[in-house]
Amino acid sequence: MDIEFEFKQEGTRITGTALIMGSSYPVSNVQFDGSRLTGELLVFGESYRISGNLTGGKLSGNWEQAGGDAKGVWSAERTGSAPAAGSEALGSWNSVAVTPGGEFRAILEISQQGEALAGNLTSDMGTLPVTAVTFKDGKFHFEVELGGTAYAVDAELQEGVLxxxxxxxxxxxxxxxxxTRRDAQPAPAAATVTASVAGVWxxxxESPDGQLSFQMELEQTGESVSGRLVAPDGSITLQKATLKGDTFSFEVDYLGGRYRIDLTLQGTKLDGKWTEVDGTETGKVSAQKKTP
Structure with a gap:
């Protein structure tokens, strides 16, 4: 099957679409660390997870049906314009400068502004703009003014580290x-696909008073999850929600108590338990992903 992908990046946010047989489908939860791309594609009512590595303008990797047995390989080659200069430097970085007074740590944000690169540096001293930002042939440069003095940084990208x-x-x-990239993760095996709980469940x-039915409306960015529980008596915002590997955990405040829910993701099913944070009560929890 021929598919035309289009990805757009605004700062650290990436969106995408897939054109299949004349129809457009969104690519959600897109993550890109400079060399590896992951995302989710909903086509004809079925959800697919895609992952691929970028090498020389070509993407190649694996696809897998969420909750199904279908899987395979895919590849894509860039068409049209060449990649934006400096695209490997885009995103959020944890930076460390070694000074006579100790380490100066800051968050460096690099974004694309037309044909140029721009950014800012955030530390305990506040947020400052960086100027003269360039990235070419693996060499990175920017300048920033601190305390009335202009400083220049020159670095090289080596295995994902500047x-x-x-x-x-x-x-x-x-x-x-x-x-180092703030969202950097150890490179997974070639066939590994990033898990996702995004959607409606x-x-x-189960509790001592019987069963409680509710819906979970979830959104996900990387390992961070947000959303709410919707029950007949109202909705509750999720707190401390994360997905690490296939383990989905979060906390909620309900009827004056706080509860922690730990679930294991298996395709389109979640199974686990709830526990009273400051008490001894516990019980089973299960969920089935709702079909669009």
Missing amino acids: KGKWAPVGGGEGGDWSA NAVA
Whole structure:
């Protein structure tokens, strides 16, 4: 099957669509760390997880039907315009500059502004714009003004890590500088697909007073999950919700108590238990993903 993908990036947010037989379908939960792409595609009522590695303008990887047995390989080649210069530097980075007074840690955000790169540096001192941002042939450069002095950073991208030096623009002693992606994760095996709980789930919790039926409306970005539980007596916002591997956990406040729910994802099913955080009560919880 021929599919035409289109991805757009605004800062660290990526959106996508897939054109299949003249119809357009959204690609959700898109994540890209500079070399690896993951996402979810809903086609003809079925959800598929895709993952691929970018090499020389080509994407190749695996696809898998969520909750089904269908799986296979896919590949894509860029058409039209060439990749934006500096695309490997886009995103959010944890940076460390070694100074005589200790380590200076900051979050570096790099975004695309037309044909140019822009960004800012956020630390305990506040947020400052970075200027003269360039990335070419693996070499990264930017400048920032701190305390009335302009500093330049020159680094190289080595296996997903930026390593280099900082120094005053006008000359003088500097030090080591490095940065790692804030969303960096260990590279999974080629056939591994990022799990997702995004969507609507019909759930049942067992308690001493009987069964409680409710829905979970979930959204996901990486391991971070947000959403709410919807029951006949109202809705409750999820707290501390995360998906790590196939383990989905969150907490809710209900009828004056706090409860923790730990569930294991198996295709389109979730199974686990709830536990009273400051008590001893516990019970089973199960959920089935609602078909669109």
